[in-house]
Amino acid sequence: MNVSLIATIEKNALEAMGLIKDLETLARFETQFLGRKSELSSLLKELKNLSPEEKRTIGPKLQALREKLQTLHSEKQAEIENNTRDWEVERLDVTAPGIPRHIGHLHPITALEHEVLGIFEHLGFTVAEGPEAETEWYNFDALNFPKDHPARDMQDTFWIVGGGTKIKKGKVLERERLLMRTHTSPNQVRFMEKNKPPFRVIVPGRVFRNEATDASHEHTFHQFECLMLDETGKVSVATFKHVAETFFETFFGKKVTVRLRPSYFPFTEPSFEFDISCVLCDSAGCSTCKQTGWLEIGGAGMVHQNVLTAAGYPKGKYQGFAWGFGLTRLAMMKYKITDIRQFMGGDLRFIRQF
Ligand SMILES: [Zn+2]
Numbered sequence: 199m200n201v202s203l204i205a206t207i208e209k210n211a212l213e214a215m216g217l218i219k220d221l222e223t224l225a226r227f228e229t230q231f232l233g234r235k236s237e238l239s240s241l242l243k244e245l246k247n248l249s250p251e252e253k254r255t256i257g258p259k260l261q262a263l264r265e266k267l268q269t270l271h272s273e274k275q276a277e278i279e280n281n282t283r284d285w286e287v288e289r290l291d292v293t294a295p296g297i298p299r300h301i302g303h304l305h306p307i308t309a310l311e312h313e314v315l316g317i318f319e320h321l322g323f324t325v326a327e328g329p330e331a332e333t334e335w336y337n338f339d340a341l342n343f344p345k346d347h348p349a350r351d352m353q354d355t356f357w358i359v360g361g362g363t364k365i366k367k368g369k370v371l372e373r374e375r376l377l378m379r380t381h382t383s384p385n386q387v388r389f390m391e392k393n394k395p396p397f398r399v400i401v402p403g404r405v406f407r408n409e410a411t412d413a414s415h416e417h418t419f420h421q422f423e424c425l426m427l428d429e430t431g432k433v434s435v436a437t438f439k440h441v442a443e444t445f446f447e448t449f450f451g452k453k454v455t456v457r458l459r460p461s462y463f464p465f466t467e468p469s470f471e472f473d474i475s476c477v478l479c480d481s482a483g484c485s486t487c488k489q490t491g492w493l494e495i496g497g498a499g500m501v502h503q504n505v506l507t508a509a510g511y512p513k514g515k516y517q518g519f520a521w522g523f524g525l526t527r528l529a530m531m532k533y534k535i536t537d538i539r540q541f542m543g544g545d546l547r548f549i550r551q552f
Contacts, residue, residue, distance in 0.1 A: 328385035336384035378406035382423035390509035395427035420525035427518030466499025
């Protein structure tokens with residue numbers, strides 16, 4: 199084998215390498231000088247036909263040349279890639295302002311619920327929850343609603359179609375009908391069944407009414423139920439009045455007077471509607487209070503003994519008040535919102551204002 203041939207290959211390769219400016223010509227160089235059909239590869243294949251002495255002298259020379267060309271190839275590749283990088287695209291400006299992210303927040307009703315629960319917790323109330331799909335027993339019967347009470351009608355209550363029927367071994371076993379709870383009051387009974395007075399509990403939650411919706415009626419809204427029970431003689435209407443006044447004074451941050459008017463609810467006796475002095479005009483008269491100086495807030499009363507016995511308590515042993523309260527209504531008052539449908543309407547332009 200002619201040793202000068204190796205030198206010629208090296209000389210040609212180095213010359214070719216000097217002219218390479220892009221990856222395309224570099225690829226051609228690789229094929230020409232390092233590829234399987236290159237002269238160098240042919241010489242390496244021929245090594246096995248040489249005498250042991252020639253192998254010792256020529257073999258290392260060929261290997262050294264191949265390694266040298268491979269190194270040059272790698273270096274050239276890195277150089278070309280480095281030269282052709284788009285630095286404008288890859289540039290990292292650490293002083294550039296970040297991409298602003300929209301951070302969500304609580305729905306106004308949820309935020310208000312937290313605020314209300316916070317005040318009641320300070321007054322010694324615990325928070326409980328109950329199911330939204332309720333049985334007829336808890337929603338009506340246990341709360342002393344007569345069987346023919348109009349609130350049970352299809353016009354007022356969402357009954358769950360098919361709910362409450364159970365099929366066993368091909369037979370339909372009738373069970374109690376289910377409905378979407380129309381108030382949070384069923385939780386009075388649920389809580390009483392599991393707890394013994396004295397206790398103070400507040401149950402917030404969504405309630406559902408089969409209403410034709412308008413600015414002041416919505417099929418889904420938020421309430422909370424407030425229940426305080428102790429042995430007979432320890433909790434009176436005066437206790438309720440004090441709790442209600444303390445709550446509203448804390449909530450609105452000003453002096454509030456509570457006024458009770460006789461009313462009727464099946465689950466309380468005596469029952470009353472109650473009003474608070476208008477916090478918007480300080481009782482001077484405004485459009486919100488319809489110039490009366492009073493805001494209608496909700497219903498309350500002393501828990502009916504029939505409800506206490508339905509929960510399993512001995513008749514006459516305990517006494518206390520229950521108070522159902524519209525959280526959505528409170529939100530409308532607080533934020534001066536005139537259309538109740540805004541809250542559940544899903545319009546982010548409304549929600550983002552809070
Ligand atoms: Zn007013």
